[in-house]
Amino acid sequence: MFKRALICTDFSDSLQRLANFVPELAKGGLEHIVFFHSVPLMTSREIPCADEDKINAARQLLAAAEASVPVGVTVEIDIASGRGNENIIRAVKKHQPDVIFSGMATRSALNERVFGSTTMDIVDKVDVPMLVLRPQLMATYREGELAQRCQHMFDYLLVPYDGSDSAKKILADIKAKLQADPDCALATCLLCWVIDDGSRFTTNTPEAAQKALDQAKAEIEGLGTEIKTEVLTEIRTGNPLEEVLRSGETHDISAIAICPGKNSGLFKLTVPSFTSALLRASWHPVIHFPRQK
Incomplete structure (x- = not known):
C-alpha cells in the first residue's frame, strides 16, 4: 500500500527500534525507507551551532538500518539540526515519502496544549498520510512481536x-x-x-x-x-x-x-x-x- 516511508524518531518514542527490522518492513511492502532524527542546536555558545557529538551518536544508533538491506530496497539515515517540526517538514519535501511514521503518547487535549505534541503540530502541515504509533507499545514489543508487526503494518x-x-x-x-x-x-x-x-x-x-x-x-x-x-x-x-x-x-x-x-x-x-x-x-x-x- 505504501512504498516510501519516512520514519521520524526522537529516540524517546522507541521508533528507532525499527532500524533493526528493515527486512520485515520490506516484506510489508516498503521499498524506500528513511530514518530521520532531529538534533536541537547547541545554545550554550554565543552563536547556536550543530551538536556534532549528538549527531554522530544518533547516526550510530540508527546504523543497524543499513546492516541488512534486502535487494531492491533503499535505506537512508537523515540527521538534521534545528527545530524538530521544521526539519520534519523539510525532510518530507526532500525524500518525498508516501507515508510518515511518527510516535505519539496518549494524552489529554489539555496536556497536549501545555506540553506540546510534535505529531499534532505537523499532522495538518504535510500532505502525506501519517502512521501514528504508540511509544508505550513500541517499547514493550518483544523482537518477535515487533517483527510480525512490521510485516503486517498495513494488512x-x-x-x-x-x-x-x-x-x-x-x-x-x-x-x-x-x-x-x-x-x-x-x-x-x-x-x-x-x-x-x-x-x-x-x-x-x-x-x-x-x-x-x-x-x-x-x-x-x-x-x-x-x-x-x-x-x-x-x-x-x-x-x-x-x-x-x-x-x-x-x-x-x-x-x-x-x-x-x-x-x-x-x-x-x-x-x-x-x-x-x-x-x-x-x-x-x-x-x-x-x-x-
Missing part, C-alpha cells in the same frame, strides 16, 4: 465511514493506492458506520447506512478482479469514538484509517474533533490521511 484497515466528504476522501485515497498497486499489502478493508445514539441531529437509519456502505464497497470491488482486497462492512450504534475502538478490539485489524473534516474557527475550538480524539485515545496504530483541500 487490515478499519475505516470509520459515514458518507461524509472526509469519509469519501479516504475511500478515494485507498482506491488510488489499490489502483496503483493491485498486489499491495492491504488484504482487508473494514468500513464501519456508527449511528450516534447521543446526537439529536442524526437522521441515519441502519437501512440508509447499509445502503451507503454497500455503495462504498462496490466502488472498491468495481476496480476490477485484479484487486485482491476483501471489503467488509459493519454498522454499530452508540458513541462513535467508543464504538470504533470496540470494533478495533473485535476485529484483527492492523490500523485505523482516518481523515479529518473541514471544521474550522469557533466550531473547531469548542467541539471535540473525532479525528483528534481518536489520535489521542487509540492504542491501535492510526493512519491519518491528509484533509481534503
Whole structure:
C-alpha cells in the first residue's frame, strides 16, 4: 500500500527500534525507507551551532538500518539540526515519502496544549498520510512481536465511514493506492458506520447506512478482479469514538484509517474533533490521511 516511508524518531518514542527490522518492513511492502532524527542546536555558545557529538551518536544508533538491506530496497539515515517540526517538514519535501511514521503518547487535549505534541503540530502541515504509533507499545514489543508487526503494518484497515466528504476522501485515497498497486499489502478493508445514539441531529437509519456502505464497497470491488482486497462492512450504534475502538478490539485489524473534516474557527475550538480524539485515545496504530483541500 505504501512504498516510501519516512520514519521520524526522537529516540524517546522507541521508533528507532525499527532500524533493526528493515527486512520485515520490506516484506510489508516498503521499498524506500528513511530514518530521520532531529538534533536541537547547541545554545550554550554565543552563536547556536550543530551538536556534532549528538549527531554522530544518533547516526550510530540508527546504523543497524543499513546492516541488512534486502535487494531492491533503499535505506537512508537523515540527521538534521534545528527545530524538530521544521526539519520534519523539510525532510518530507526532500525524500518525498508516501507515508510518515511518527510516535505519539496518549494524552489529554489539555496536556497536549501545555506540553506540546510534535505529531499534532505537523499532522495538518504535510500532505502525506501519517502512521501514528504508540511509544508505550513500541517499547514493550518483544523482537518477535515487533517483527510480525512490521510485516503486517498495513494488512487490515478499519475505516470509520459515514458518507461524509472526509469519509469519501479516504475511500478515494485507498482506491488510488489499490489502483496503483493491485498486489499491495492491504488484504482487508473494514468500513464501519456508527449511528450516534447521543446526537439529536442524526437522521441515519441502519437501512440508509447499509445502503451507503454497500455503495462504498462496490466502488472498491468495481476496480476490477485484479484487486485482491476483501471489503467488509459493519454498522454499530452508540458513541462513535467508543464504538470504533470496540470494533478495533473485535476485529484483527492492523490500523485505523482516518481523515479529518473541514471544521474550522469557533466550531473547531469548542467541539471535540473525532479525528483528534481518536489520535489521542487509540492504542491501535492510526493512519491519518491528509484533509481534503
